[in-house]
Amino acid sequence: MKRFKIRFLPIDIVYTAEEGENLLDFAMSAGININASCGGFGTCGRCRLKLIEGNIEYRGQRESSGSETDKKEDIILACQSYIKGDAIIEIPIESQIDKEALREKIKTKVLSARYDILSLNTIKPNPIVFKKLINIKLATCEGMDDLSSVIGAIKKEIHKKDIKVRLHALQTLPSTIRDANGVITVTLFDTGHYWELIKIESGDTTKRQYAIALDLGTTTICGRLIDITEKEKDGPRILEELSDYNAQISYGDDVITRIMHTKKKGGLKRLHDAVVKTTNSIMEELIGASGIKKEDIMFIVAAGNTTMTHLFLGVEPTYIMIEPYTPCFLSPPVVRAYDIGINLSRETPIFSFPCVSSYVGGDIVSGIVGSGLNKKDGVNLFIDIGTNGEIVLTGPDWMLCASCSAGPAFEGGGIKCGMRAAKGAIEQIRIDPVTFEPTVLTIGHIKPAGICGSGLIDGIAEMFLSGIILQNGKINRDLGSKRIRQTEGVYEYVICYGKDTLTGKDIVITESDLDNLMRAKAAMFAGCKVLVDVSGIGLDDIDKIIIAGGFGHFIDPFKAQIIGLFPELPVEKFSFIGNASLHGATLCALSKTYAQEAQRVAQMMTNIELSNNKAFMDEFIAAMFLPHTNERLFPNVIKKIKNSIGDKSV
């Protein structure tokens, strides 16, 4: 097998590749993240790289993917390119996945009364894995062994439960005991039925007890390092928090394309390795930044949707996507770091949240625990906006949940100029209703590179209010604005001309983007409506609406009501809690009462399947209108539109 040198610019790193390797796969395995949302099928055209020099074999249909300018400039699609020789490749700005935006501490925009989430400092730690200091007498006569001494001491000093021992804890036991003259710290895992002895250290290490909480998102993985020791005073519980894009992104944007990828040869392993790799690198950074020792991390609590949980554990997810949508498991087993390649001491337990159904997963269970809705009075609606929109309606002693595939539109996927909420993404748009000239604001306040989900909601609401789009989500062709034009047969509105953008290309919202967004918002609203209808209550009976998801930070609830994404309820009823799933995982790491609560929540939730629900289809069509076909559901929005559009409403 021939090997070649591939040099990537502008980061200027050289890697060795084998002949015939796919460029996208190679870049990914080398740790270079390139934008790709079609799973490498060559249809999204987003993994554009510039071939500075060298030999690349192009197997795709170049015509369909590249424009005339692309060909002149030697732009190639990474997913369609195969290595034939040494090469120098530049990653254009729009193909880089920008980690920086995720790393910035997101300032929560307080748009309404802040929801009072449980403060971590009020919780008395009672973790499922814990350390105990014990003193043992060393054997003085024949007929005794070290392990019996340890177990005897634990039972005598702490508890009388059954104790089982992991081999790894034994292997260096004799010297560990003797090093500190019988003073040892044991790490125990309370399985509910018995205690498991995981680790024995010499001396007192009980001041060093840490856990990691993970939110395994389809798009983003977030991790937290948590101090789980008992504290006399309020000390910080969360030592570090970090997130990174899930390395699986390069194999598809949503869970369905990922599941499809697992059916390819080696696909399941690739996806499992990718998520584990991202997790390990996040942990590495958490540990590095906090200065703690790796061996003091005692366990991990991970929350993911059903598919992500399967992939994290390396379990075949195939039948989740095939009717009758059967997951391999709903209650995941406790595994050890060693089982799935997590880079911690081998016996470290990893707990995953129980799931409710194929499409309502542990992240939602965790989100409910994190939001505290399981303990809250009244009727509340929990909406987690992501690639899959999950909705939970909670009442006294009952919970209904549903999942609707909103598609990746709200995260910028399937949108011509869409991007994730990273630097350069337009997040706010204002449009002058007379001149139709827009004003835009980007994340990081740099030249715009594209539009993120919150920018799309803002933009569509503004376009609607200014009369650029009609109630059916189509662009009004009769306004005579230069910004409304037709490109390759599709109508679009130009938000930024190329001279003002980071990429040099015009940033537009096209009619097909509008179609995707209309479908996404219709699915979310129809899901809420059906859930509320099934419960027998009315929308007005809802006391609070909790919006979760990284994306939820930026949504202006009124703009979201204008396009009919959220029900028209007083803005004070809306609260944004950010990553509820990560918060739930944190609570469960701190105390096993929350972990038990998560089990109860998962069992309590009644899943309403929407994919074959007739009422959902009906509500969906009704919601495919701005703001909605049933104007009575949005009286204030209608009033506002009438005022703002007036005579222009043609």
Next chain:
Amino acid sequence: MPFEIPKIKYTGKIREVTLGFGDRAIKIGGESCYPFYTFEGEMPHPPRVAFEIWDCEPKNWQEWARKPYEDVCHDPVLWAKKCTEVYGAEMIALELISADPNGMDRDVEEVIKVVKDVADAIECPLIVWGTANDEKDAVLLKRVSEACEGKNIAIGPISDKNYKQIGATAIGYNQVVMASTPIDVNLAKQLNILLGNLGVLDDKILMDPTSGALGYGLEYTYSVMERDRMAALTQEDTKLQHPIICNVAPEVWKIKETRLTKDEDPKLGDERARSIIIEAITAMTMLLAGADIVIMRHPDSINLIKDMIKELLA
């Protein structure tokens, strides 16, 4: 205590729409109860039947469908006159078959001449039914609107793709529009809202819910019409309070059961009687679901339907 039949409480009313002009103008709609539930409300204007005619010779019609019009169907003007004078038609529905871009694709102006001639030849209200091709109709029905100025005709089908072009000229020339949507309450309502936004007056809109023939999806049309009327009359859904028109004839006469002869399939029985009954049953079902106008083909089935309407309203 004497038994009282429970009555439905109606909170809405269907709008009245006038078609045609002068003495022969006809009002439809105005119902304040479910179809023919005159014991609960009013049905001030009886439902009407429009005779279907084509703008070109109907070469592919069954012999038993052609027979009543054999002498006139080569000329739309004579055909229309025979319908009104011989068969007593109250309305004529002119189908612009020859304009269909997937068929003869006749030039717009040639078709317009036929429309104008027919419109001038009759006194009763005229319905002009386009090709259902969004682009062609956008041009064609615009011109129909202009050419029939002052005659208050109904033009359609109008879809969410071409409602702006056709709607705008219909406003300008004061014609009635037929808003056509594919068997869905919400879509019907959406198109009515869009037409309203455009400035089409409420009493200038008829709804076409899309018809299916007996055995070919009639029950879907039926349920949707039923839901339209429930929303309009009992749920105060003002955007659905429009009269309904069903283009029955082309649906019925294209199905296998009206095409096969007795010789081809003896089990099916006499083809003429069978076809007439299928057309009548389809139209009757739609009237019972809330249709205000049904477009039909055969004089015999039309007579059956007229008798039925008369009896139910007696």
